[in-house]
Amino acid sequence: MCHTCQVTTTDISRPVCILGLGLIGGSLLRDLTTSGHAAFGYNRSPSAARAARAEGFDVTDSLEDALRRAEEEFALIVLATPMPAIDALLHDIKKYAPSCGFTDVVSVKGKVYELVKQHGLEDRYVGGHPMAGTADSGWRASKNGLFDGAAWVVTFDHALDTRPSQSWIDLWIDVVHMATRVGAEVIPARVDHHDAAVARISHLPHILAEALAIVGDNGGTLALSLAAGSFRDGTRVAGSAPSLVRAMCETNHAALLDALDETLTLLQDARANLDADKPSVGELVDAGYRSRIRYEARSSSRSGSTSGGSVHSGPGSDMSARPVIRFHPGADNWVSQLIQAENVGARIEVF
């Protein structure tokens, strides 16, 4: 990056070490390697590690080897395992890579940040969450381009909780650059705000898809034979691996309860109106239509339209409908700029 001419770059100042090579970790390794940035990985499964090596990637099935190498090369470590493995990994990072900064890609940020604090690692951690699909999983599902145009949340609570060190700010910049380098759009968000938002737009959709799949199935073979687009789309994510759906929803239970309660109120009101003398779903349907149209207007450019809604257009981001806010991390007002970006769901560019 160039602070003088304010040209945006996506240079990451250090190698990247990815722990866990499933859909997200594997795709990240592919994109970074393809783009020419030094990246290596660890996968617990020797056969998956072998498969990755056979494709020419720099991968080991020894966690200790990966972490010792990360420490030697001062790598940026990415925790790309499911939630249940995070606690043990933090322990190992302290032991084998005591100087490295790290980020994660877990879909719930509150619980991870809690563990990071328990291990006293706040000054070495920046939370992350790429909004990329989970219906398929494992190294074999990984691919180049998975993050293209996707939102990648980067958290910044540590900059509010304390005056962060320069090394933390440098780490934060590198996490932003890594996400940008693989084509994602970085949306800053605080841990709690992130968790409340994804409960609504990611975890709740899973819960409703599961319920719809069951009620359709209860209709027997006639119902399944008649099922068309609305049922197919409405139940698609019920095909996600149950363990992944459980990990997301249960880890984020408090925020998901709020979203679910709002949904139950809407559905109970609709039920009452359907059961009235003059059955009506007008209130629900009119409000739902308005909401969907608002969402479509916001996301139209992301789904292939060429009309741009950007305040500014950054390099390679002509298609984005998200406004962009450019700023210099560490400058006096940078945290308030981050909060401003969070409030409007803006993507950021750093210089």
Added chain:
Amino acid sequence: MCHTCQVTTTDISRPVCILGLGLIGGSLLRDLTTSGHAAFGYNRSPSAARAARAEGFDVTDSLEDALRRAEEEFALIVLATPMPAIDALLHDIKKYAPSCGFTDVVSVKGKVYELVKQHGLEDRYVGGHPMAGTADSGWRASKNGLFDGAAWVVTFDHALDTRPSQSWIDLWIDVVHMATRVGAEVIPARVDHHDAAVARISHLPHILAEALAIVGDNGGTLALSLAAGSFRDGTRVAGSAPSLVRAMCETNHAALLDALDETLTLLQDARANLDADKPSVGELVDAGYRSRIRYEARSSSRSGSTSGGSVHSGPGSDMSARPVIRFHPGADNWVSQLIQAENVGARIEVF
């Protein structure tokens, strides 16, 4: 059709007159005309009628003209208007086309059959419902191929309620042939069974999509900015015209209430389990996953796979995952064969 050699044909014995040229009626007119079968139409809007004529279709904006011509040519009349227009059309059919048989494409069959009975037209009516999308509407949304591989429900209650006339059986055969001719797969179902099934797999998905769209939107711009595939797919049909969604759901309110109550029970149980000391959505997620997998197995061939699940493979239907039952309408056991087909959601072929 050839009763001796039992070869299946899709010959319709009379011209087709389509009343209402929206997505369904317009697409039907296109496909029939393209396939070389005589078909003409009526549309209330003079500008849409003109647009159809400009494309070379045989279309008028005079309902009386269309019905008088149908009577002269002994055409099969298709009611392709929304539910609210049906009652008036039945009145006009009695007046201007007193000899013609007719079918409809309304997504709820109980209410239409009730009106048909009120008008004393049971022996001239066979109910129909093509399971084709409703997110876009109007003549401009119509297209060739809309019904390709889609289920097209044909009702048969009249054959249970009474011993039907030969002219009703001939009408029933022509309705089946019309649906088959435009590429649809005919699923026989009784009115009540149809309405219960579509409440689960078509109307409930709309209700859940509306609720999800609202709860996501309530999360503000951060939530909408983070929304990805699960929210996009889960809310897609909330973009349907509110008047069409209301007409479907409100007309089928009794069956929809049953489906909605099952859903509310599942969601309330999930809520209780999420709020427990050890939050869990395991029960819901495991059952939802199994249901979705069952649906995928049943519909895999329909969505592009080449593996066939047919008991028999009929002409042009190699891709179908639905079992097929072949029989001769009017034969001694034909109604029990229809019930058997309904029970397993089978498509039928007549000879």
